[in-house]
Amino acid sequence: EGGSIPYILRTPEQLARYFDGLELLxxxxxxxxxxxxxxxxxxxxxxVHQYGGVARKS
Known part of the structure; x- marks a missing residue:
C-alpha cells in the first residue's frame, strides 16, 4: 500500500552470523x-545505524 520495499532490521551480532566460516576483515x-x-x-x-562487513574466503 505504501509502495516501500520491506526490510528487516538486524543487530551487528545478527549480521556477524552471515560471515561464519569466513575471515572477517x-x-x-x-x-x-x-x-x-x-x-x-x-x-x-x-x-550511523547501518552496519556492514567484509570477509574473505580462505
Missing part, C-alpha cells in the same frame, strides 16, 4: 561510516 561488522580508508585525516566519522 577489520573493523569487522561495524557502522558503515567507519569503513573509510583514512579516518585520521578527517577525524572519527559519526556512527
Amino acid at each position: 577489520e573493523p569487522g561488522v561495524a557502522s558503515c561510516s567507519r569503513w573509510r580508508p583514512d579516518t585520521e585525516a578527517l577525524g572519527l566519522p559519526a556512527e
